[in-house]
Amino acid sequence: MANYVQNARTYEKWDKEGRGQGQKETYKPWLTIFDVPSEGKSHRIPSFKLKREITAFSDLEAARVYQLENDCSVIDYNEQYPLNRNRTLAIANRPEFAFTHPRIREFPIVMTTDFVVHYADRIEAEQIKPTSKLDNDRVLEKLKIEQAYWEEQGIKFLIKTEKDFPLDLRKNLQWLHQPQWYQTPEHLLRAFAAEFMELFTRYPNDRLADIAEYLELNSKLARLQEGNGLMLLRQLFAKHYLTFDLMVYFTRLKGRDISFNKSKVM
Structure with a gap:
């Protein structure tokens, strides 16, 4: 059963549980689906990159998780990352802000950032919001506190909306997620x-499904059953041996739209 109460006793318990702490497979998000009402549909997504389950509170957050999983430049990411409450309270009380810090029943809560993303050369903090929320003055006040918090630490703060996740992109990212677990040896994939x-x-003008069938009939490497060609193709895309424009839904792709990833194949 969901319990949306946040108070000093709750935070002491969460600290002892290790929430907001750890890296990669050991990280525990500050908030779970049992702690806050989700914005629409919540998702539990197995992460190949981090070897743990990721909780997304909305379809937009889920789309970002799939994108982070597919991005080779992402080393680690933390969802529902807690901000230091003393710092956010101090920011909210500055004369240039003078905003009311987020509270529940007058208790100043710990603010969270949806994703803190670790790249090889930088860290970025991200909040995921539908554009409809950005017309709300209170939402904007909270975002300004969050932005100031991260920028003080030299970390870029980004707001991503549904405009960053067109439907074709979302479908492609989900299509590419499961094949990351397939275990075909690398020499065979190459x-x-x-x-x-x-x-x-x-066959530059033929559809991918048709070309996958040609491979099943003509492969010099192995005898393939019906459907195995398309499964192999998904795996080659998911593991970045082959690439295509993720903004174009894969069912519309043709042979001419596919490229070699030379760093993986050569």
Whole structure:
């Protein structure tokens, strides 16, 4: 059962549980789906990159999780990351802000950032909001506190909306997620990628599903059953042996739309 109460006793308990602490597979988010009402549909997404389950409180957050999972430049990411309450209270009380700090029943709560993303050369903090929320003055006040918090630490703060996640992009990212767990040996993936690229060059105007069938009938590497060609193709995309424009839904792609990732194949 959900329990949306936040108070000093709750925070002491969460601290002892290790919430907001850890890295990669050991990180625990500050908030779970049992602690706050979700914005629409909540999701529990297995992470191949972090080897743990990720909780997303909305469809937009889920889209960002799939995108982070697919991004090779992302080393780690923390969802529902807690901000130091003393700092956010101090920011809210500054003359240039003079905002009321977020509270529940007059208790100043710990603010959270939806995602803190770790790249090799930088860290970025992100809040995911539908554009309809950005017309709300109170929402904007909270975002300004959050922005000041991160910028004081030299960390870029970003707001992402549904405009950053068109429907075709979302569908492609979900399509590419599961094949990350497939365990075809790398030497075979490289060889299959080369066979596919040969077919893409030979049939530039044919759809991917058709080209996958050609591979099933003509592969020099293995005898493939019906459907295995498309499964291999998904795996090659998911593991970045082959690439395509993620803004174009995969069912509309043709041979000419696919590229080799030379760093993986050569």
